[in-house]
Amino acid sequence: MAKLKLQNLRKQFAPQVVPVKDISLEIEDGEFLTLLGPSGCGKSTLLRLIAGLEEPTAGTVAVGERNLNKVAPGNRNMAMVFQSYALYPHMTVAENIGTALKIRKTPSAEIQSRVAEVAQKLGLGSLLDRKPRELSGGQRQRVALARALVRNPDVFLLDEPLSNLDALLREQVRAELKQLFDSQNKPVVYVTHDQTEAMTLSSKVAVLKDGLVQQLDPPRRIYTHPANEFVAGFVGSPQMNLLTLRCEGQQAFLGDFRIALPDFSNPLSSVVMGIRPDDVSLATPEETQTVQGEVFLTEGLGKENLISIRIDGSDTNIRALLPADRAWEGNKVTLALLPEKIHWFDVKSGERLN
Ligand SMILES: Nc1ncnc2c1ncn2[C@@H]1O[C@H](COP(=O)(O)OP(=O)(O)O)[C@@H](O)[C@H]1O
Ligand SMILES: [Mg+2]
Structure with a gap:
């Protein structure tokens, strides 16, 4: 009406x-x-x-x-x-x-x-x-x-x-x-x-x-x-990790690690990768796309801890929501970055690519 x-x-x-x-x-x-x-x-x-x-x-x-x-x-x-x-x-x-x-x-x-x-x-x-x-x-x-x-x-x-x-x-x-x-x-x-x-x-x-x-x-x-x-x-709390990565062909580089890119129509020299801390998990042995790094900060949120990790071979940090039942700080962790959890954005315009 x-x-x-x-x-x-x-x-x-x-x-x-x-x-x-x-x-x-x-x-x-x-x-x-x-x-x-x-x-x-x-x-x-x-x-x-x-x-x-x-x-x-x-x-x-x-x-x-x-x-x-x-x-x-x-x-x-x-x-x-x-x-x-x-x-x-x-x-x-x-x-x-x-x-x-x-x-x-x-x-x-x-x-x-x-x-x-x-x-x-x-x-x-x-x-x-x-x-x-x-x-x-x-x-x-x-x-x-x-x-x-x-x-x-x-x-x-x-x-x-x-x-x-x-x-x-x-x-x-x-x-x-x-x-x-x-x-x-x-x-x-x-x-x-x-x-x-x-x-x-x-x-x-x-x-x-x-x-x-x-x-x-x-x-x-x-x-x-x-x-x-x-x-x-x-939108989203804790805030999404947004990392600018160099690309070559179908791969992006994050420190010592490689992340598979979707099939973008134009080849990119760099890209913004987004992944929510809630979507970053500890890797199981079967996982193929992983990154490793050292935990340098733990923020307790009650049910979970918000962990900051410095990724090996880079000065890039990534944050992950991990169980609160362990002491994380100073430890090496291996994290899974599942392709379906990753958001890709254009470096210049900021527009979503996937
Ligand atoms: N009457 C006004 N005269 C001049 N500038 C104004 C006036 N009202 C709002 N603005 C300006 O417009 C901008 C947006 O204000 P506003 O709509 O109140 O934002 P929000 O509600 O999203 O916080 C601000 O920079 C504010 O200073
Ligand atoms: Mg207002």
């Missing part, structure tokens, strides 16, 4: 300040799209363009067939939730939640029932008479969400809504958010720099860098098939 459509959006603040360069996206009803990227990549600016809080330098924002470029923010029927909860301190929880309805002159009986319904859904039912200062951070964030939900908007926009919560609470509210939006049949655009939020909440993720979309895909695909070196390095 209400597909949100962004076409060639651009926002230029000054000659050298163009946080959104050229972005086109379509978000269907019930779709949860996350804009994921490092601080300063243009996420909030894009969200503000959608909300109408910024005017685009070029391009259009539309819901369904309706072009919204000339529609004031207040008339777009979009609900926005910010990182700072921005609650009214002198109003009760119920008044905070109902305020948008009151402004729209909704009858007070209806306000009361809608506020009660949303508060119930968010576990705020017993807190309706409190003031924001009497709430915990998690409860305040829930009030901010309730305020968005009660309006029954055409589009939900959320800008880093969990950033002000501590880690434990963030995990809890994240799970609540997921349940909540699974049952909403409206487009949701969610901004975060946190890859875990992006991976857990989204039906699709748009990875942003320098005002451009680097990859638009379901979260699993972003992880298994990063479109370029930037996405590969940004």
Whole structure:
């Protein structure tokens, strides 16, 4: 019914300040799209363009067939939730939640029932008479969400809504958010720099860098098939190993060892090899593609240890997630680099090659 459509959006603040360069996206009803990227990549600016809080330098924002470029923010029927909860301190929880309805002159009986319904859904039912200062951070964030939900908007926009919560609470509210939006049949655009939020909440993720979309895909695909070196390095924790290797024919050289290259159409003189620490394992005798090196650093992560290895015959390091039940440091290890776990990227453009 209400597909949100962004076409060639651009926002230029000054000659050298163009946080959104050229972005086109379509978000269907019930779709949860996350804009994921490092601080300063243009996420909030894009969200503000959608909300109408910024005017685009070029391009259009539309819901369904309706072009919204000339529609004031207040008339777009979009609900926005910010990182700072921005609650009214002198109003009760119920008044905070109902305020948008009151402004729209909704009858007070209806306000009361809608506020009660949303508060119930968010576990705020017993807190309706409190003031924001009497709430915990998690409860305040829930009030901010309730305020968005009660309006029954055409589009939900959320800008880093969990950033002000501590880690434990963030995990809890994240799970609540997921349940909540699974049952909403409206487009949701969610901004975060946190890859875990992006991976857990989204039906699709748009990875942003320098005002451009680097990859638009379901979260699993972003992880298994990063479109370029930037996405590969940004998504996944611990970070993917990205090593620049010299090549000759069908082989790349890593210290004393050789790595088989896929059949690229053009011969390369060098290439970036990517492999996640989770995908590097201790070699068994049958393994053919292995590298050896010495462990010089061990970082305990609880279940596993993150090990840094200096590869023999090079000054290149590789990191591997290995069992935590042994002392690794100072030991020689032989690691398997399985061909199907390796991502290849072009040295110059950073684009994925395999
Ligand atoms: N009103 C503005 N005037 C000038 N520059 C701005 C304005 N708003 C944002 N910027 C700049 O645009 C860039 C992207 O900002 P923002 O969209 O907030 O990034 P993000 O949300 O991804 O961290 C930043 O360099 C910021 O300084
Ligand atoms: Mg921001």
